[in-house]
Amino acid sequence: MAQTIAGPEIERLIQLLARLPGLGPRSARRAALHLIGRREQLLGPLADALAVARERITVCSACGNVDTSDPCTICRDPSRDPAIIVVVEGVSDLWALERAGAIRAGYHVLGGVLSPLDGVRPEHLSLDSLVARAGRPETKELILALSATVDGQTTAHYVTELVRHLPVTVTRLAHGVPIGGELDYLDEGTLTAALRQRTPF
Amino acid sequence: MAQTIAGPEIERLIQLLARLPGLGPRSARRAALHLIGRREQLLGPLADALAVARERITVCSACGNVDTSDPCTICRDPSRDPAIIVVVEGVSDLWALERAGAIRAGYHVLGGVLSPLDGVRPEHLSLDSLVARAGRPETKELILALSATVDGQTTAHYVTELVRHLPVTVTRLAHGVPIGGELDYLDEGTLTAALRQRTPF
Ligand SMILES: [Zn+2]
Ligand SMILES: [Zn+2]
Numbered sequence: 001m002a003q004t005i006a007g008p009e010i011e012r013l014i015q016l017l018a019r020l021p022g023l024g025p026r027s028a029r030r031a032a033l034h035l036i037g038r039r040e041q042l043l044g045p046l047a048d049a050l051a052v053a054r055e056r057i058t059v060c061s062a063c064g065n066v067d068t069s070d071p072c073t074i075c076r077d078p079s080r081d082p083a084i085i086v087v088v089e090g091v092s093d094l095w096a097l098e099r100a101g102a103i104r105a106g107y108h109v110l111g112g113v114l115s116p117l118d119g120v121r122p123e124h125l126s127l128d129s130l131v132a133r134a135g136r137p138e139t140k141e142l143i144l145a146l147s148a149t150v151d152g153q154t155t156a157h158y159v160t161e162l163v164r165h166l167p168v169t170v171t172r173l174a175h176g177v178p179i180g181g182e183l184d185y186l187d188e189g190t191l192t193a194a195l196r197q198r199t200p201f
Numbered sequence: 202m203a204q205t206i207a208g209p210e211i212e213r214l215i216q217l218l219a220r221l222p223g224l225g226p227r228s229a230r231r232a233a234l235h236l237i238g239r240r241e242q243l244l245g246p247l248a249d250a251l252a253v254a255r256e257r258i259t260v261c262s263a264c265g266n267v268d269t270s271d272p273c274t275i276c277r278d279p280s281r282d283p284a285i286i287v288v289v290e291g292v293s294d295l296w297a298l299e300r301a302g303a304i305r306a307g308y309h310v311l312g313g314v315l316s317p318l319d320g321v322r323p324e325h326l327s328l329d330s331l332v333a334r335a336g337r338p339e340t341k342e343l344i345l346a347l348s349a350t351v352d353g354q355t356t357a358h359y360v361t362e363l364v365r366h367l368p369v370t371v372t373r374l375a376h377g378v379p380i381g382g383e384l385d386y387l388d389e390g391t392l393t394a395a396l397r398q399r400t401p402f
Pocket of ligand 2: 261262263264265266272273274275276
C-alpha cells in the first residue's frame, strides 16, 4: 500500500479526499499528487480555505442554509417576502434557485427527502422547524421545490399532511418541458403534465 | 452566483476544489457542501491533513518521489538494488509498481511524457538528472516503465537516445495480454506483441 512508500501523512490525505463525493480511491490518489505538486498555488490555499470554513461557516438555525452568520444572509434580508418559504431538499437546490433569481423569498432546507430504501425517515429531516415556521402568522405559502422523483413527491405529500391544519397554502413547482428540451426525449408523464398545464401563447 | 448568497469563503472553497482533477464546478459545489455538513468528521481533519502536507511533504531531489524526507524512503533504502532505476512518468505510477511489489529497485520520476500536442518538451521533464544518475558507475539498467501510448513511446525513444553513450542497459515493460483480459477485447498491436513475446508454458 501507499503508506509503506510515502508515509502516513500522504495516506491520510488520500483517505480523506476519497470521502468527497465524486472522488474514489483512485482519483483521490491523483488529487493528492496534484495538490502536493502545487503546494503554493493550490495545497496551501485549500488548506487555508478549509481552515477558514471550519472557523467561520455555520448552518443557519432558522432555515438550514450555510453561511458565515446565523441567522443567514437570506433570513436577515428585509427585501425578501416573509410570506413565502421555498422548501428545498439541500443547500445546492437553494443555490440553484438563487442563481435563477426567480424569487425573493425565504427558504427551508429539509436536509434530504424521505427514502425508505436509504433509511431516511421523518426524524432525519428538518420537519419540526418547518411546521413551526409554517405556523407563524406572517407565513402564507410554502413552495415545495422538491425533485420530481418518487422520494421527492413522497416527501411533498408528507409535508402537505403535516401543515394541513395550518392556514398556509402549499404549492409545488410546475412540471413541463425544460427550456431547450426536445419533446421526443421527454417521458410521457412530463408531456401529459405539460399539456394539462398549458398556458396561453 | 453563489458568492452573493453564501459569502466569499464558500465561493473560494468551491473554486479551489474545482481545480482538483476529477471535480468540475458542479461536483466542487457538492464537495464543499459535503465538507461543510461534516465539520468535525471531514472538513477539520482534511484541513489538518493539508496543513501537515504543506509543512512536511516534499519532493525527493534525487528521484522525484514525494515523501516527508529528502532523499526519500526509497532512495535511502539499502535493501534495494542500486543497479536498477525504474523510469516512470509520475508518482502514481511509482505507487502502482510498489503496490505490485514486483521489484526492489530505485525510481526516477520524469514528471510527464513528451507531448508536442500538450506542449511538453524535454526541458519540462527530469531528464538531466536521469542522465546523471544513469552515468554513475553503480547504474547498470534503466527500466522504462512508461505508458504504451504514442507520447510514452516517443519519450522512451528519446531517453534511450540520451543515454546511448553510457554503459547502461535500457529495457522496457513487456507488451501482452493483461491478466484477466479477454483476447477479443485487445487491439491487434497488443495481440501481435503478445504472440511475438510468447513464453514457454
Ligand atoms: Zn437562514
Ligand atoms: Zn527518492
